[in-house]
Amino acid sequence: MDSIGKEIGVKAGDMSPWYKVDRNTLKRLGANGMLRWVYSSSIYSMLKKVYPEHKWVPWMFRKIPSNVIGDVEVLKECLEYIESAKEVLSFTSSFLSFTLISSFPDYATRRLV
Numbered sequence: 001m002d003s004i005g006k007e008i009g010v011k012a013g014d015m016s017p018w019y020k021v022d023r024n025t026l027k028r029l030g031a032n033g034m035l036r037w038v039y040s041s042s043i044y045s046m047l048k049k050v051y052p053e054h055k056w057v058p059w060m061f062r063k064i065p066s067n068v069i070g071d072v073e074v075l076k077e078c079l080e081y082i083e084s085a086k087e088v089l090s091f092t093s094s095f096l097s098f099t100l101i102s103s104f105p106d107y108a109t110r111r112l113v
Contacts, residue, residue, distance in 0.1 A: 004029045004030075005017070005018070008020075015054050018047055019061050019062070020062060022043075023041065023043070034046070042066075042067060059074075
């Protein structure tokens, strides 16, 4: 799997290219049989087994793995992730709004508000 990882752009410490890979890519790179027969066509299951030291995040894949959809722990982790991302986005949005308005001259600000 390491050779396929290199083909898709995996580098030391960065497994993120695996989240973008699809079955067609794996088929083209010669892993279709293994994916299909050993891992029931689940890229998530395959990666968890091949790279158990990595914390795979199911909702980051192109398609959420069907075997985790009903998993309460995965759902909880996903909601916590969304909550933390929402706080960051909220702060960024507030900061950008403040920066945008404060960078306009006074007359432009009155027209925007």
